[in-house]
Structure formats: structure tokens, C-alpha cells
Amino acid sequence: MMRDLHDHLKTRYRLGDLAERRANLAFVDVARADLRALLVELRDVHGFTHLSLLTAVDWIEEGRFQLTYLMNNRTANRSLGLRVFLDRADPVGDTIHDLWPTAATYQRELREMFGIAFPGSPRVDEEFILEGWTDMPPYRRDFDTLAYSQQTFSDREGRETHDPRAHMAKKLNPEGQR
């Protein structure tokens, strides 16, 4: 059970409370310094051999990024997500490409989309899917997608929109009566 595993691990690692989403899916916060050792132990001792994904969340209000490492134990059919927090002002993560080669791709994507650095990760500074991107990393919450889209792409001729409230006022109350 996830809970037993959590109890077992928390004596040696700095872990937060276990957040159980489903019987076979749970998440836990981990101190950044403990991440690598914990990943290795989960992989080599507890059967979490597969890194399902590595992704990030921008908690802009709290000034930090969350990295989520979703680990899967195929034989036991359960997943455990490890959450590590980075300072948003200076976001540097620790590369784990040597533990799972696929991590390099995820890290390259996070570098591009969130601007999180992973020093030492192969090809991490190369373009991933954005070509010639000069703007702020687009998955950051303060990136204004609409403004970017409007600056970058022109509208087709003849586009015209109507504000529902103003349109109704004009049609139903043409004299502007209060």
C-alpha cells in the first residue's frame, strides 16, 4: 500500500503528507535535496521503474514552480507523484537524464515552455517545438497568450464582433432609456 511505503520512506527523506487521489495514485512533496536519492530508491528498491512524465505548474502567486515526477510501478499498477518546488525568480532544477534518458526530453521542454534550467541535461538549450521564440516562456502564467496571438497573427478582413450587452441595448432599448 502507498501509505505503508510513505511511512517507510518518511523516516529517511523529508516528505510532506501523502495526498491520495485514487487507490493506486498518490502525490507527495519532497525536499529538493532529497529528490535524487528518493527517485533511485523508488526505482531500484520499490519497483517504480517507469518515469511516466515530468511536468511543471506555475504557482505565480506563491512565487514558485512545482515540478511533478510521476513514477509508475508496472507490476503493482500504481503511480506515485513526487513534487519538488523551485524558486520562480531563479528556477534551476536538477537533471535526472542519467537515471532515465527520456527525462532529457522533458527537461528540454520545461526549459522552453517554463524557462526552468536543467544544467548538464543533453541538448537542453536547443529549440524544442518553438522556433525562433524570443518572448517570455509561454507556459508561464504571466505570458499573455491573447496579446501575443493578436500581435503575431493578423485578422482576416471583414471580421466584426458584437458585445452581447451593447447589442441588446441597441436593439431592445434604442433610446437608451434607464
Add this chain to the structure above:
Amino acid sequence: MGNLRDVLSPFTAWKHLIETPVTIRNPIGREAADGYRGFHQNDIEKCIGCGSCEVICQNAAIDMVPVSAPVDGDSGLRPKIDYGRCCWCALCVDVCMTGSLTMSNEYTWVDADPDAFRFIPGVDPKPWDDMEKGYRREGARVLTGAERVEMGELPPEARIDNFDEIVVGYTREQAMIEADRCVECGLCVATCPAHMDIPDYIAAIREGDYDLGLQILYETNPFSEVCGRVCTHKCETACAARHEGDPIAIRWLKRHIVDNVSEDRRLEIVGTPQALPTGRKVAIVGAGPAGLTAAYDLARQGHAVTVYEAQDKPGGMMRYGIPEYRLPYDALDRDIAVIAAQGVTIKTGVRIGREIAMDKLRGEFDAVVLSIGLHIGRSTRIPGTEGPGVEAAIDLLARITAGEEVPVPERVVVIGGGNVAMDIARSMARLQKRKHGAVGVTVTALEDFAHFLADREEIEESFDEGIEIVDARGPQEVVRYKSGKRKGAVKGLRTWAVTSIFDGQGRFAPQYDQGDERLHPADMVVEAIGQAADVSILGEDLTEALEWTRGRLAVDPAGRSSEPWLWAAGDAVHGPDVITAVADGHRVAASVGAMLMAMGEVAR
């Protein structure tokens, strides 16, 4: 140059020319996954044109375009999508307030004309319109909350022996959560008789700027404290949120703003008339919401306004009709104080037509506004209604307000199924509880519960307070004791079951099952079946000179009667509620003001 990339991107693509293509040469015919996000579908009947899809689209791919004539709760606009911009993210589907917008799993379509890729899903026919597969939002919408924040109320046992206000009002936290559910589409504005700027004042709550909120309220409604409590809130029937959840509690949010601005601060924000005195004089007959709103506007235009009111205090039905447990008198007083502060003279205890004749007003003022409401209680005129023990609901309510002693027998039967019937039933129940320790009120209504006139909340709260409501009963006779000590006193109300209320032409013609007869025991019967205007005050000559339509004074859309010096507003000509009276007051003030300005021009 903002669109540089449009021009350059074809060239940057050239570098791929020599690479082996990774695309499939002819994808047509290969079906996408079941839940794929392809071209949109829109159920045009279900869509209300709220524009939430347009607002959320981060690619500015959607325009709202006119498709049909706007009606209450539907702008008649429908989303038109530019697939040159759409990135197929489905945010529009996720936010859609009605669930009308979905996506098919069709993603291939070839056309040489780029403008063919701008169309109105559901209006411009497409092969994928009826496809079952594609992206559907799972369950109800979640991006905006579907459930209304519940309003705190005094429990029945705490309210039944007093007239304390039942509704508690939102806390700041509650109001914030409720305000956050609003998508600011503004469909409600057209439905509100006074066209209040609802999304704007809700936004002010979200910003925590109550001063701004109050300012917005006053632009359209000087009775916002009253309306925040008792408005019939038609706006909520037009709210986009009602389609997949509860409508926004617009009325309670309005009240929340007013609750958070002190009376002194309100006077500071609203201020006093900025216009120079015009020297023009207007008389207003009746200090209800219609008359006082007109007074407020006209005073702010710089005219000298005198309001004549027959009762001891101003407010009309807001004071003498609506019970205190729904609208405390001090709440009404605060709204009136701001109006009086505009320099409006309110002369109470003066009945026009008795103390002062209409002719005299006509001679002394440049214009007269008649806003006398409906103050004569109608009677069923069934046998037995003449004599002691039969009362009109509005007379009783007025006497309760005035602090007069009213008869409080142990058993009361009310005739009527509207909100006025509920108001008198619940008022009598409180008085009975105080005097006898028990409630003994029966309401008999012509309508069955499925077609009841009173609001659902009123019915539920009445039940909670121990009031009996019997539906589909037609009153036949007020039965009186024929002999003995109580000879002549009311014994009860005899009713028949109602089988239908209207005839084939929709005319009022109730039919009964005479075999199903009941006697509802009562010591007093109260009639609450409607009110009429007391137009006798006009006098014979004026009544003769004026135009009438079906017993009501005829007025033009601006509220002007056939006599150029006389306007009419509120219940007496329109009805049925406070906010309509407020709207009427504004309308009449604008018309009177325009006439007075024209007079000024001529004089100069």
C-alpha cells in the same frame, strides 16, 4: 510591424524543403480518435449568445455575430469561428454556459478559399454538424461555479413571533465567491426594467470597491437598498449561469454593496444636485418608488420638486405594503434620506383631491406627476363579504405598519395566491403567535401549486411558519353565524374545487367542481385578490378630459397623459413591482425635464 511573422514564416519554412516529409500525404478518410477536438458544432437553440466562448479564446478566433433578434436572456448573437486562428484547444467548449458548443472529431477539410474557414457553427451547415464523436465536456461546466452561495436566514422558530428581518445578507467572503461566478456577459441588463449595470457592480464587489459599486447602483436606481432586499429580480431569469446551475444571486449582491456603505458615505458619494436651479416647479402626487425616483432625477436636474403624500410617512407600498420582516423600515428610510438630501420637499399627510385639488397643483406648478399606486383593495364580492370580519389585505398591512391595533382572531382565512396574500398571511401568523401562542392561518388560492402566483420561497417559508395553503379552491361565500351569541360574525369561507381558471380564449372564467365543497373555519376572512387605483382624486372635469385605456389612465411611452401638464408613473399605470416603478420614475422625469428645458428655451 506586428504581423511580420505572417510574412516571414513561409520563408522560414523553406529550410524544411529538402527534408523527407513527416506528414501523411493524404490524411482524408482516416478518422480521428473518438474524443478528438475537430471542427465545432453549436446547438443553436440552446446557445444564448453570451459570448463567454469569445472572451476565453486566447487566439481571438471567435466573433459574436447577429443571427436572430435578441429576446430576454438571449442576445441573438452566435459565435463565428476563424479557423485560421483556432488552435483547437477547446477552452470555448469547456467554458460554454449552456453546453451548446461541442467539437466533432472531423479535422480535415480542403478549400481553396481561406474565408470558407470562417463560419458560424450550427448556422452555416457543415457535414460534421450531427456527428456524435468528438470532444464533449465531461459533466457540467466547472470553470465557473454552478452553485449559488446559500443565503443565511433566521430559522422559523426564531422569526415566527416577530417582524425581524429574515434574510441575513452575505458576508464579504460569501459575496466574493458569488460574484466570482459571474461571467459578465450582460444578458441580464436588458431584462432589468431599470437596465441596471449589473455586471459592472458585480465586478466592483470582486474588486472590493464598494464605493464604486454604490455609485454604479445610483446611476440607475435610487432604491438599491430596497431592491437589494425585495426586488422581483427578473434579471436572474436571464442569467447565463442558470442554464447549467443556479443564476447569480444578483439581488443579494446588490444588497451586499449597500450593506457595506454607510448612510453618511452614501450621501458623500451621491452628493447633491450639481445643476443650477432652473426656477421650474414640479408637483409629484404620491411618495412611492415611482414618485420619489422622478423627484430624485428632477431635483438633480435643478428643478424645485414637491412631493405630496397622503400617508404619514413616505415610501408607498414599500412601507405600507411590504412587511417589515422582508424590508425593515430603516432600510427604506436610508434610501429616502438620500433622495430628500437632493432638496426634494416631501409633504406627508396631504391627500391630493381632499386637502389640495388637482387644479390647484396645475395652477401652481409647471408639471404634475401622478404616482398614486394602487391603494383600493379589490373584493371578490361573493355573498357575505359585506359586514364585519372581512378585511382587505392592503388595508390590514397598512394598519400594521402604522402601528394600529388590528383584529387578530385565532383563525384567519386569506383569499388569494399571490405575494400579497403571502405577506398578509405571514404577518397575521406573527401577530397570532404573539397573541395566542399559535398560528392559525389558511390561504386559499384559485391556482394549483403548479401554477401558483406567489414566489416559491414565499410558499416554502409560509409552510415553515405553520401556515396552511390549500390550492385550487374557489371562494363562494363568507359564511356567517345565523343565530346565537355570535350571530352575524364570520364562521368560515365556503369554497369549491377549481377545475379550470381560464376559458378557451384565455379569459378569466373559473370553473368549479361543485361536489367538492369545503368550509374553511375562520373568525376573519382577508381578501388579497388585487388592488385598484383611487382615481376619484382627479375630479370630474379632469377625469372627463383625460384619455383612458381599460380603466387606466392612458399615457404615451414617456408617461405623459393626454393633458400636456400631467404625467403618470408606477403601479397606477404600469406595475407590477418596485423596479418597474423606478424605471417609470426615470422615464417620466426625463420627459418632464425635456419639457421644462424647452419651456426655458422659449422664455429666453
